Amino acid sequence: MNITIIGTGYVGLVTGACFAETGNKVSCVDVDVSKVQKLQASKIPFFEPGLAELVARNIEQGRLTFSTDMTSTKDHMDVYFVCVGTPSRADGAANLDYVYQCIDQIADLTDETIVVVKSTVPIGTNAKLRFYLDQKGKDKIHLVSNPEFLREGTAVEDSLKPDRVVIGARGDKVAEKMHALYKPFFLRSERIFMMSPESAELTKYAANCYLATRITYMNEISQLCEEMDADVNQVRQAMGADHRIGPQYLYPSVGIGGSCFPKDLRAMKSVYDEKGLRPEILKKFCKPTTIKKIDSSKRYVSILVGKAICLEKFLRFGERRSKPIPMIFVNRQPWTSFANYSMHMQRCGYLILRQVKIRKRYLVMPLK
Numbered sequence: 001m002n003i004t005i006i007g008t009g010y011v012g013l014v015t016g017a018c019f020a021e022t023g024n025k026v027s028c029v030d031v032d033v034s035k036v037q038k039l040q041a042s043k044i045p046f047f048e049p050g051l052a053e054l055v056a057r058n059i060e061q062g063r064l065t066f067s068t069d070m071t072s073t074k075d076h077m078d079v080y081f082v083c084v085g086t087p088s089r090a091d092g093a094a095n096l097d098y099v100y101q102c103i104d105q106i107a108d109l110t111d112e113t114i115v116v117v118k119s120t121v122p123i124g125t126n127a128k129l130r131f132y133l134d135q136k137g138k139d140k141i142h143l144v145s146n147p148e149f150l151r152e153g154t155a156v157e158d159s160l161k162p163d164r165v166v167i168g169a170r171g172d173k174v175a176e177k178m179h180a181l182y183k184p185f186f187l188r189s190e191r192i193f194m195m196s197p198e199s200a201e202l203t204k205y206a207a208n209c210y211l212a213t214r215i216t217y218m219n220e221i222s223q224l225c226e227e228m229d230a231d232v233n234q235v236r237q238a239m240g241a242d243h244r245i246g247p248q249y250l251y252p253s254v255g256i257g258g259s260c261f262p263k264d265l266r267a268m269k270s271v272y273d274e275k276g277l278r279p280e281i282l283k284k285f286c287k288p289t290t291i292k293k294i295d296s297s298k299r300y301v302s303i304l305v306g307k308a309i310c311l312e313k314f315l316r317f318g319e320r321r322s323k324p325i326p327m328i329f330v331n332r333q334p335w336t337s338f339a340n341y342s343m344h345m346q347r348c349g350y351l352i353l354r355q356v357k358i359r360k361r362y363l364v365m366p367l368k
């Protein structure tokens, strides 16, 4: 198939490279000129295991190209994937401006195609986009919701061998086309879940909010462990051995950070608010004080320095020193090059507020 990926960030680049790997002709478009220039020269703007090789191979074999010009994709009309960012607005709702920009760009180019929204968008977005396109007289542009579940650090593996693929589509022909596109990723057992766009949109938020809940819950358990001389690692291992619970996302940590969890929690809460519903768990979660209370606990600094130094002692030490403190930032995911959005960076901001001078060090750590 001919595929155009709009937004060549983490999700777009990995998705584009993996679709090229299964034999599709993929054109990736981005508004960021320097990013596109780098990619055209086979240089990946971030570290992700296996991605550089995948991109280089598919460029060389003529299946993967990069451009800043949407009109260059006029011949790539089978499927458009929207992979642009959906950051938080000030009120917590997801900002869909980039998504609407993409829809406008596609509608200017063509009357008939499939547009797959891979960006994380709140439940009801597909329906709003449908209405928007119908108003423009573009009723033959078919919309699909196809949320992404890759994890930074294992993004290529997650995309080539996904746990599952969720497709929210209306109409048999569109659903069949999407199914055909993903079938090569499931050679052994197929785990493609076909559903309505609304269910697909909600599946993504329900999954992310649940994972964030598990992490925060384990952080609460770890507080009690420290007070009562219990070992949280022993507790989590024994808990995770129960197949009803499972071992993933039970690690106590510096808290929920990253580019997705905090914004998705806020966006989910804002949809509940819009509908006049009261989500008790999310409501508690989204209060900054709750996150701070649970996740900024003094003991998490011990994770940073590898021994039990509490934040207050660390601060007093920092304030006494005139020289900067060397500080190692453990990245928020193993095998990634990103420390931005990590809770460590927030701690760093806190230390700077207390006028502690910091020398930054970034570390790519295989923490698995």
Ligand SMILES: NC(=O)c1ccc[n+]([C@@H]2O[C@H](COP(=O)([O-])OP(=O)(O)OC[C@H]3O[C@@H](n4cnc5c(N)ncnc54)[C@H](O)[C@@H]3O)[C@@H](O)[C@H]2O)c1
Pocket (backbone or CB within 6 Å): 006, 007, 008, 009, 010, 011, 012, 029, 030, 031, 032, 035, 083, 084, 085, 086, 098, 101, 102, 118, 119, 120, 121, 148, 149, 150, 151, 152, 259, 260
């Ligand atoms: N990063 C993850 O781990 C992850 C995982 C699952 C889902 N998601 C979701 O996927 C979406 C994208 O996330 P990301 O991490 O890839 O974001 P990103 O910021 O890395 O990439 C977005 C890209 O879109 C480009 N862009 C913006 N507007 C554009 C336009 N009109 N035309 C062309 N390009 C445009 C930007 O320049 C940028 O390169 C978000 O909704 C995010 O929540 C992210």
